[in-house]
Amino acid sequence: xxFEVIRDYLPLYxxxxxxxxKIGWIGIALSLGIGVISAFILHFKIPVLSAIxxxxxxxxxxxxxxxxxxxxxxxxxxxxxxISAEACGAIGLGLLGGSYMTESFRSGLDAVPLSQTESxxxxxxxxxxxxTSVILPQAFTLSVPAVVANLxxxxxxxxxxxxxxxxxxxxxxxxxxxLYYNTTECLVMLxxxxxxxxxxxxxxxxxxEKKARFKMFGN
Amino acid sequence: MGFEVLLKGNNMLRxxxxxxxxxxxxxxxxxxxxxxxxILGALMTLKxxxxxxISRVYLEIVRIMPQMVLLFIxxxxxxxxxxxxxxxxxxxxxxxxxxxxxxxxxLVRGALSGIDKIQYESSMALGMNTRQTYFHVIxxxxxxxxxxxxxxxxxxxxxxxxxxxxxxxxxxxKVGQQIIEANRKSSPNxxxxxxxxxxxxxxxxxxxxxxxxxxxxxxxEK
Numbered sequence: 001x002x003f004e005v006i007r008d009y010l011p012l013y014x015x016x017x018x019x020x021x022k023i024g025w026i027g028i029a030l031s032l033g034i035g036v037i038s039a040f041i042l043h044f045k046i047p048v049l050s051a052i053x054x055x056x057x058x059x060x061x062x063x064x065x066x067x068x069x070x071x072x073x074x075x076x077x078x079x080x081x082x083i084s085a086e087a088c089g090a091i092g093l094g095l096l097g098g099s100y101m102t103e104s105f106r107s108g109l110d111a112v113p114l115s116q117t118e119s120x121x122x123x124x125x126x127x128x129x130x131x132t133s134v135i136l137p138q139a140f141t142l143s144v145p146a147v148v149a150n151l152x153x154x155x156x157x158x159x160x161x162x163x164x165x166x167x168x169x170x171x172x173x174x175x176x177x178x179l180y181y182n183t184t185e186c187l188v189m190l191x192x193x194x195x196x197x198x199x200x201x202x203x204x205x206x207x208x209e210k211k212a213r214f215k216m217f218g219n
Numbered sequence: 220m221g222f223e224v225l226l227k228g229n230n231m232l233r234x235x236x237x238x239x240x241x242x243x244x245x246x247x248x249x250x251x252x253x254x255x256x257x258i259l260g261a262l263m264t265l266k267x268x269x270x271x272x273i274s275r276v277y278l279e280i281v282r283i284m285p286q287m288v289l290l291f292i293x294x295x296x297x298x299x300x301x302x303x304x305x306x307x308x309x310x311x312x313x314x315x316x317x318x319x320x321x322x323x324x325x326l327v328r329g330a331l332s333g334i335d336k337i338q339y340e341s342s343m344a345l346g347m348n349t350r351q352t353y354f355h356v357i358x359x360x361x362x363x364x365x366x367x368x369x370x371x372x373x374x375x376x377x378x379x380x381x382x383x384x385x386x387x388x389x390x391x392x393k394v395g396q397q398i399i400e401a402n403r404k405s406s407p408n409x410x411x412x413x414x415x416x417x418x419x420x421x422x423x424x425x426x427x428x429x430x431x432x433x434x435x436x437x438x439x440e441k
Contacts, residue, residue: 062374062425064381067418070392074399075414078407152282159285163385170287183299187292191284198283 005185009176016172017193023089023166024158024197028151030094035101042102043109053102060099066160068092073164089161097154104150108143109135144212148205155198169193222412224402233398234413237391238420244308244383244390245376248315252376253369255316256323263328274324281321287382289314294386311383315376322372330364367436374425374432381421391417 038053060068069092072083083091112135120130162171173190177183225231263274294310297303305313334357342352384393395413402409 058426059422062378062429063418063421064378066381066384067392067414067421070395071414071418075411078409078411156283156285159287160382162287170285170291173291177295183295187296190288190291194284194288202279202283 001188002182002185005180005182006189009182009185009189012172012176013169013189013193016167016169017197019086019166020158020161020168021197023086023161023168024093024155026090027093027158028097028154030090031097031101031150031154034094034098035105038098038102039105039109042106057099057102060096061103065092065096065157066163068096069160069164085161085164085166088164089158089166093154093157096157097150100150100153101147104143104146105139107146108139108141111142112138138216141212141216145209148209152198152201152205155201159194222416224398224406224409224412225416227402230398233394234391234416234420237389237394238424240388240390241380241383242377242424244311244388245315245373245380248312248319248380249369249373249376251312251316252319252323252372255320257327259320259324260327260331263324264331278321278325281318286314286318286379287385289317290382290386307383307386307388310386311380311388315380318379319372319376322375323369326365326368326372327361330361330368333364334360363439367432367439370428370432370435374428377425377428378421391420 038057041049041053069088072092073085073088076083116134116138117130120134125134158168159170161168162174165171169190173186177186225234259274262270290310293314294305294307297305297310338356338360339352342356347355380390381392384390389397395417399409399413
């Protein structure tokens, strides 16, 4: 281990780290939005739209992100749709994540027992009130574990961005290894930066999961 | 649109061959993961503190490290640090088995600890011995829970093996790039057709498997 090398590379890695986090979280925000909207569409069985959502979910859940990114980044420009690498990364992650989030939110909504709806109606609640103060809070709590798992999965998937020449952590590491051959240092820094990025999410995630469980089941 | 490139020469066959390489790596890794995962998962239910500590660290590493980073560590790091020259295929199989074993062991542990104590007690009350309890009561239930989840693991493995092109294995994406490069002059739009085809190929490979997993899960739920 050569610590001078590590010191020299640190600014490069840090820049890449910020870019990875930026695109990662934009993608995740997109995926949450897509997920919530699609889950509502599926839950309320809105005609036409729910068929589209079903096709979208199956298509994106059953293909790898790398293939999706290649299609969007190299394929679409050929039919006149050009997107920058950064936007492509965020959109790709958003679409992939959206399909996973849809499933999590939908299963959360479906898991709220029917008796909850029936008793709220018996108490004289309006449909709107029933949905916002009875169904939604429970559905959200039920979907927390799956959403946390998706968050970690999506942040991990950002490592694929290097394939469309986004200067993320993976790309920087590969580049520096190719240029200066300090393989050990580069790989160690790569691991350290991914740990910094993902360990807090993992720990916070388990904490939120426990809180949600306590709120739901009281243990 | 660039789809005509597929019909030239044996381009379509080459793409399918590339998908075959990805499938081959994922099936070997799944087989290794299932065997090692069952062993590790069973060990985890023993509640031995040492095994528990080690497996928790192991699961956390797999949980937060992207598979691509693991691939780089094994493929580039092993050569540099240990002086072992691993071929790309072997490193890919090592990494995906490492990842799959963690996933599988967690599933096995979940399935084992999900079986109520009452199942054991009622079997005892019916006069079964330990061997009969396991063979006729516990193991059939575990298998029913595990099979859909392991099939699901196969689709995830197939999707993840698309990463192996980054360490230089010639699989479907790499073949696609080669075809695009070779036909740059004659059909400049090949990138669209080829990548759309690869997208569909992956879908066709994974969709039936995930349907089967969902179907079995529903069927055996009751």
